[in-house]
Amino acid sequence: MSATLKAGDIVRVRDDYPIGHIRTPVYIRGKTGRVEKYFGDFGNPETLAYCLPTDDRPLYKVRFLQSELWPTYSGSARDSVELDLYEHWLEKV
Amino acid sequence: MRGPHDVGGLDFGPVDPAEHELTFWEKQIDAIRAVIGAKGLVTTHENRRTIEQMGNDIYDTLNYYERWTAALQRQMVDKGILAQDEIDARVAQVRKRLADTGELELNAGSN
Amino acid sequence: MSDHDHHHHDHDHDHDHGHDHAHPFQDDDKVHSYYQILGQAMKELLIEKGVVTADEVRxxxxxxxxxxxxxxSKVVARAWTDxxxxxxxxxxxxAAVAEFGIDMPTTHLVAVENTEDVHNVVVCTLCSCYPRDLLGLPPAWYKSKAYRSRVVHEPRAVLEEFGTxxxxxxEVRVHDSTADMRYLVIPRRPAGTHGMSEEQLRALVSRDTMIGVTTVQPPSAK
Known part of the structure; x- marks a missing residue:
């Protein structure tokens, strides 16, 4: 799988809830952020956790504004959260 | 829709910054996990999955290294490395030793 | 915890709401949980079967x-001076931490720098990911549900609980370590440290400043 996203792209995290070992926290699903960096390709923890063979997935650092995540956020408008997310959880907006 | 581990965005109250010096028992579990991991017997991903699958009640009741211990038990049995019967028998033995001596003999166990 | 409520005097800990805190299993406690006994039992069995050796565990x-x-601290002080x-x-x-003989074979380290404009703070909301090769084992609070749940949505309130x-x-930038990366905060070098040696600077840099919950204080304030 080759990386299809790049720094600066605006992405939305899938708002899906399959049962299993998932490293995309619930609080970030469905939220929109900006790709900061492509880290390279890494084994998919969702299959590795079950000892199944995995392909490597592009992994990105994605930045979200606090105000996008929590409507009542009271700190600075620039405050942010960054997460490391696999490409199959991201949709380009 | 959340697993017991997926707590970001919730509110579990003020952070208690008190230092907790790890006990020998806790460090030992950490070390056993490190060796098991280095041998490729259980990966970090599997370990997380085992802990997440314990369910809310167990996750919240056990402390950190109790969860690791419980996960190790489950993994060793699942992989056929240890049988539950032999674990149970050894637990009974250790418990008896503990009752007799009042100590865990934490350094014992090496042949 | 109120003062009249102390059961274990030396090792007494507040349990946070999720009882996520490590219980105070000290070696001198006479009550051992099933899991503590289980840990000992498995250690013995794993060694007897040759799955691990006592030397490897030691x-x-x-x-x-x-x-x-x-x-x-060595990494931070070098980054400040070189x-x-x-x-x-x-x-x-x-590669940069390997220059100090610190080997991180299975994780990817990312250093994030605090500046005039950005303050970084690190958490793992899902478990306890932490740059163990640089900071040792994580403190109890880092693994607590209180810290993990709140620092992503009220970081300033949490930082204030640490006096920051x-x-x-x-900009407060929270890094939730959700994958293969481990984060090390490079705190800001405080004013008034101009003439100090690298060794002197190291002593100013505490664990918590490299997680990002506190800032490095100038020597006069210590």
Missing amino acids: AALERRDGITPANG PAYRERLFKDAN ALPDDV
Whole structure:
């Protein structure tokens, strides 16, 4: 799988809830952020956790504004959260 | 829709910054996990999955290294490395030793 | 916890709401949980069956005991004093810490720098990901549900609980370590440390400043 996203792209995290070992926290699903960096390709923890063979997935650092995540956020408008997310959880907006 | 581990965005109250010096028992579990991991017997991903699958009640009741211990038990049995019967028998033995001596003999166990 | 409520005098801990805190299993406690006994039982069985050896377990214990936040402090002090090192650190942190003999074979280290404009703080909301090779084992609070749940949505309130107040024009950037990356915060070098040696600077850099919950204080304030 080759990386299809790049720094600066605006992405939305899938708002899906399959049962299993998932490293995309619930609080970030469905939220929109900006790709900061492509880290390279890494084994998919969702299959590795079950000892199944995995392909490597592009992994990105994605930045979200606090105000996008929590409507009542009271700190600075620039405050942010960054997460490391696999490409199959991201949709380009 | 959340697993017991997926707590970001919730509110579990003020952070208690008190230092907790790890006990020998806790460090030992950490070390056993490190060796098991280095041998490729259980990966970090599997370990997380085992802990997440314990369910809310167990996750919240056990402390950190109790969860690791419980996960190790489950993994060793699942992989056929240890049988539950032999674990149970050894637990009974250790418990008896503990009752007799009042100590865990934490350094014992090496042949 | 109220003062009249102390059961274990030396080792007494508040349990946070999720009872996520490590219970105070001290070696001198006479009550051992099933899991503590289970841990001992499995250690004995794994050694007897040759799955692990007692030497391997002992070596792993010693290795962990040998890793303290002093590892991270060396990296920070070098980054403060050597611009070429700083550049290498932000380009390839694994290679830069390897210059100090710190080997991180299975994780990818990312150094993030606090500046006038940005303050970084690290959490793992899903478990306890932490740059163990640089800082040792994570403190109890880092693993607590209180810290993990709140720092992503009210970081300024959590930082204030650690005595850290940041002006509104500083961006607070929370890093939730959800994958293969481990984050090390490079705190800001405080004013009044101009003539200090690298060794002197190391002593100013605490674990919590490299997680990002506190800032480095100038020596006069210590």
